Amino acid sequence: MLYHPCANKNEVNALKKLIKGCLYRHVITPYNFLSPERPLALVTWGHRLEMSKVAPELVVEFVRRHALKGPEQTYRDGQYTLELKEQAEVVSSIDDANLCPKDVNINMK
Template sequence: MYVFVSFAILAAVAYGQFQQPLTEPPEIPWTGRWMPHPPSSEHTNIHDPEHAVRMGVVTTECDDAKTNLTLDWDYSPADYTCYNYNRKYLPDKRIKPILECENIPKYYSARHECMNKSIHYASAIPTFGTHRPLWPRYGEYKFVPRQRWVHNLEHGAVVMLYHPCANQLEVDRLRYLVVNCLRRHVITPLTLLDEERPLALVTWGCRLTMSTVQAGIITNFIKQHALRGPEQISRDGQYDLNLKVPAEVLTDLDDSVLCPRS
């Protein structure tokens, strides 16, 4: 059998008149690992109508837990070192603990501020307020600034504070009680505590300051005020600068049972 094809048709094919237009292949989302690192987050949408900035989103433009950190802390060792060796803050059982709780409006929503704006607090020991989008991993730190751990309070955590010159035995006692009560804790020194009450526990809306550690008061405070933040989020954050001892799971990630060893 012979097939006859006209010269006109052959010419048309040769010049592309019957060729299909080229199209771009469909874009398929990449679900594997990026090597050596993911593409830039330059166009990530971080807007949040409730908090202004979405929490937990790592972006160099806003907060990646690595950039512009000196805005909150200048890395001064004075924030975690006691230089007054001859005048340690001695515990005094005559000084009673003080419990202070603030009336936070029911529909209050804390603002998340990027690392291009400073955050200041009216109180030396804030129990709520504006904070950074990325919160610290749970555990004990050489030092972590307030702008970070206030976010942990919002998630129901307990923050343990101690002045660097506080009595070491009392600090150890308080630490033991906290780490055996819940995983969701942050421990850090704070020089803004005074000599009379150089120890403190902080939760969302409440603070307990003290000179000496009384186990019953500590466990009762944690049982009554921990896990009461407006956002019940138990997962770790991305900030871990100067993390010394990561928190351990006691019952489960949600701390379903508080102070199970007491």
């Protein structure tokens, strides 16, 4: 997940909550090169979804359709630690056997 540092904090937090609830293997980071019109983005190998506002159903559909299709298949803790703020929590299993296992009933505020 990428977000422009000037993006609406409520939208950024809502998208973070969705992603953290969808899969264990993820990276969330600010990215200055997103447009002000679409300051939120999900990226996977060969696909991206840029947004101005979070649409939970689209986020879940994107994750379920495109996540975990890249060549790297590792989930070891400590793989990437540069400026790591918090460890990810396992959502369904350590290898993300079930993407976005909970219903999308997330309060967006």
